[in-house]
Amino acid sequence: MTPKQRRLARRLRQLRLKSGLSLEDAADHLGCKQPKITKMEICQLGAKPDEVRMLCELYGAGRATVESMVNLARTAKTRGWYQVYDESANPENIDFVELETDAVAVSNYQIDLVPGLLQTEDYARTVIRAANPGIGEAVLEQRVELRVKRQDRVLDGSLDVWAVITEDAVLRAVGGRDVHIAQLTRLLEAASLPNVQFQIIPTRAGEHIAMGVPFDCFRFDDGYGTVAIDHLTGTLFLEEEAEVERYRLAFQHLCGAALSVPDSLALLRKYVKEEHSEWERRS
Known part of the structure; x- marks a missing residue:
């Protein structure tokens, strides 16, 4: 089904x-x-x-x-544009993309990663390879292509995105100097879009409601939704209304624990500037 x-x-x-x-x-x-x-x-x-x-x-x-x-x-029985990636992506990936394609809004919380909808191609390539050490180059490139293609709805404004990430996700130098700086810059560009909200939970904020539990909340045009929780062997989908509502409330708590949108962007600009200097000192 x-x-x-x-x-x-x-x-x-x-x-x-x-x-x-x-x-x-x-x-x-x-x-x-x-x-x-x-x-x-x-x-x-x-x-x-x-x-x-x-x-x-x-x-x-x-x-x-x-x-x-x-x-x-x-x-209900038809698969969308993503069906061409059936052979390169696992079934949970395709189900995730189908939910995302049907959604009108997604709220995403990540611990040490930038959300897939906001990743650069090189950042995505590095993350996918790290999670799948034995992956072949052809499959890797198809999965990167799928992740980048998902971003079309963000760019055309048809999908609202509210992303909350920890400060660790901003600091983690995925892919080395050029990839890291390009990714931070992409976050700033994405945050300027009218359909994108972006917040950072600073490390000094201490404990919060969803430590260790990254998740996505999808909302559809009828107001109902689905939650997706990634783990090492796949993705867990929660569809019961009570469970979805619990994660929606958790996301609201995360927004409250995070810096405001303007303060989050100010911190991100600070790190872009400092990262340039830091990498230059290393080289």
Whole structure:
């Protein structure tokens, strides 16, 4: 099942429960047996667009939600532009990109890395190689290309990005002098975009709510979302509303612990200037 199919099934269940209607009520409205509704809600059976419309209207969903759900049903089985990278990226990578492609906003917290949506090509290449020591050059370049291609929606303004990173991520000299300085400069450029917010949690801030837990919160056009948590062997996706809300609140706490946007950019400019001097002293 694709992430879209899972989202569709989950949202149908959430809307029904919120309406207070039973599985039998939904089945009667569609003129089918109750097991069919159950299978739709646990993603064992795909829901047709007209069925989704009927159910959403029965559940009292607003017009925007109805249209969003119907569109999701129409496209649930199709893969997007990223399908050409199926052979070079692992399944979790593709699911992640699919969620990101469908999202209208992403909130990202990173501990010692710059978020992928804001990485330079050379920085991305270094990070991907470090995480996959035995990777072949052809696969490496395809994964770098995929990461860079993901940034198109940031540049065209169709995806809102709010990135919070630790000061360690700014200081870590990934890739050496030129790559490091270019990456810091790219952060400054990206932060000037109207759809990008950027904050730094200074080391002196001490403990905070998400130490050791980097994550992404995706928000879709119906207001609901998914959380992605990376680990060494893959990506964990959290889709239950209560879990997603907990991470949204955690991200708000992180924003509060971080420097303000203007102060974060001032600190970043300071490090760009100092890094130039520091690397020049080393050479």
